[in-house]
Amino acid sequence: MxxxxxxxxxxxxxxxxxxxxxxxxxxxxxxxxxxxxxxxxxxxxxxxxxxxxxxxxxxxxxxxxxxxxxxxxxxxxxxxxxxxxxxxxxxxxxxxxxxxxxxxxxxxxxxxxxxxxxxxxxxxxxxxxxxxxxxxxxxxxxxxxxxxxxxxxxxxxxxxxxxxxxxxxxxxxxxxxxxxxxSSHLRVGTFQYVSQWRSDEELKILADYTLQRHFPECKDNEDRYLCLLKEVIKRQAQLVAKWQLVGFVHGVMNTDNVTISGETIDYGPCAFMDTYDPGTVFSSIDMYGRYAYGNQPNITAWNLATFAEALLPLLHEKEEEAVDIAQDAIADYADLYKDNWLKGMRGKLGIFNEEPEDEKLIANLLSMMQKYRADYTNTFRALTFDKPEDTSLFGNEDFTKWYEHWKARLSRQQEGKDSFQELMRSFNPAVIPRNHRVEEALEAAVKGGDYSVMERLLDVLACPYVYSDKQDDYAALPRKSERRYRTFCGT
Structure with a gap:
């Protein structure tokens, strides 16, 4: 052929x-x-x-x-x-x-x-x-x-x-x-390849191409390569915050899997977290938890630092000054990530405005979720419906106090119950691709040639925020035998 x-x-x-x-x-x-x-x-x-x-x-x-x-x-x-x-x-x-x-x-x-x-x-x-x-x-x-x-x-x-x-x-x-x-397959690793083994002129060509394709607002900027760096930092901060907000664990955050466009790429050993635990790792080869759920924001900062390093020849002709420029840009990442994450967490709790105690309110909830091994998605799903009794936190004294503080926080807003519940519904998916459901669909397809299980799953996952009755079965937790889940690279 x-x-x-x-x-x-x-x-x-x-x-x-x-x-x-x-x-x-x-x-x-x-x-x-x-x-x-x-x-x-x-x-x-x-x-x-x-x-x-x-x-x-x-x-x-x-x-x-x-x-x-x-x-x-x-x-x-x-x-x-x-x-x-x-x-x-x-x-x-x-x-x-x-x-x-x-x-x-x-x-x-x-x-x-x-x-x-x-x-x-x-x-x-x-x-x-x-x-x-x-x-x-x-x-x-x-x-x-x-x-x-x-x-x-x-x-x-x-x-x-x-x-x-x-x-x-x-x-x-x-x-x-x-x-x-x-949007493109340009990666941090693309810049690292050119920076390591090709000329500065070729690095400039790659950067100009990237600006034209993804950041045209930067291409006429006097400091266009610094603008490129800052835009990539901003998009990655937004992306990883969104991962954290839904409990997504990428599993292999190598720099060749970090896109310049800010899109998630390479779904090898990824999975969604059930029980809330910052140490959650699914990849069979991530022996030390480098890419654990709770490490993803910091690993992103490290990856972005390596991107900045690749761009140094374009940031300033003097290396020392280029390093200072890069470090100043990378220093913004922590606040950018935190702002995106806090905004999302406030949304998940129905909070429209900002108060100094919000961070403590959020931290206390997550701490309890970890302590009582609460399901991440379904805890927020239950709070969205104001059904605390549907969570594994219910009945514990510390949760009762937290719930009272949360209700008091909501009462200080101008928006009414319908408004903050609508906000919560827009931030809290009723359903995610549960690992046991994904495996069920794959087994039926690969071993049995039955694609109907996958088609039904895709149909439910297509509208995660509608809160329909047909989602209920797909929101159910896995059996104990299905909870120790491992994924593999090389897919």
Whole structure:
């Protein structure tokens, strides 16, 4: 089987601005064709928003494109080069099993990367087979779409196809390819690669490209590279605060998984926390809790510091002054994160205005939740309905006192009960992708070929803030046997 270009009436409107950058930034390469592609799931609303035609994507030619067997007109497939700090150790990386087809220009004039994940070996594969298994690709589809529905910036999933080929991951598993959509795949690791191994001129080209693509308001600024640094800091502070507010644990916050756009990327060992515990870790290889739930804000600060380090040659011609400029910018992160998180926590508790004692009120609640092993999502869900008896905190003297203080705090607001309850509903999801529900869906799909379980789960997760009756079963806690949950890298 050979690659071929095909003109599809699917609405593809591809540009290739990244392919116009220095060739050292990427390797041009078509995806490796697969034996027998089959469409498993297509994200119809996303396809339509991109200007694509659902029926054409479902056709044999459309599925062949989603598998990498055919290349749409206008595409210029490539694998991106980047580096990264992985668990604190710097190394050369790159797209080892992904191909960027190009950038879809939507009818609204927006630009989105279209990437095939699991599309075959590249020069950056580092001994890997370049392929992906069905289970992890469906998992990324579920979690990324759940994150989107929760209002958290994220890469998204357009489709999953099976390849008709098996791959080996401890056991033999069906192969699959995910079509990922992103504002871009520019990463902190992209800048680290260019800063470490390429010229300052190429670093400037990358930074200017990034400004044009993501921060056009900065490109005419006299200190445009400082503006770039500050904007990335701001977006990451906002993003990680949103993770913390819903109990999301990314699991592998290496710098190659930190996007410049501020979107969540790479849903490998991620999961959502049930019982509130800042030390929550799901990744099987995170032995020391580097990327634990409670560490995510500080790790983000560390990652941003490494980004600032990569930008030093652009911040000032004198290294010492460049370091001072970078340190001043990074120093803003803590307050930016705290402001975003406090605003979100006030929202979760129905608080519209600010009072000095709010932080203590929030801290006391979280401390009790940890002490009594309360479920994070359902505790706030119960408070939203003003049903404290539905929490594991109920009946404890310290919670009774806290509840009285909280009610007194709400009474000092001009807004009435309906208003603060509406605010709480907008900040507290009634349902999240519970780990046992995700695994249930994946097992039915991969082992039994039954995708109905996943479809029902996706339907519920699409509207996490509606508080409908059909969400009740999906808000239920896992059985004890399901609570020790582990996730794995290399997905």
């Amino acid at each position: 050979t690659e071929e270009k095909t003109i599809l009436e699917a609405g593809w409107n591809l540009d290739n601005s990244y392919a116009c950058l220095p060739q050292s930034f990427f390797t041009s390469q078509n995806p490796t064709p697969v034996r027998s592609p089959k469409l498993i799931i297509l994200n119809n609303p996303l396809a339509i928003s991109l200007g694509l035609k659902v029926e054409e994507l479902q056709s044999s030619d459309g599925v062949a494109m989603l598998a990498g067997n055919k290349i749409p007109e206008g595409a210029s497939p490539l694998a991106q080069a980047y580096a990264g700090y992985q668990y604190g150790n710097f190394t050369m990386l790159g797209d080892g099993r992904a191909a960027l087809l190009g950038e879809q220009i939507t009818p609204q004039g927006e630009r989105f990367d279209i990437q095939l994940k699991g599309s075959g070996r590249t020069p950056y594969s580092r001994g890997g087979d370049g392929r992906a298994a069905l289970g992890p690709m469906l998992r990324e589809y579920i979690i990324s779409e759940a994150m989107y529905a929760l209002g958290i910036p994220t890469t998204r999933s357009l489709a999953v196809v099976t390849t008709g080929e098996s791959i080996i991951r401890e056991t033999e598993q069906p192969g699959a390819i995910l079509t990922r959509v992103a």
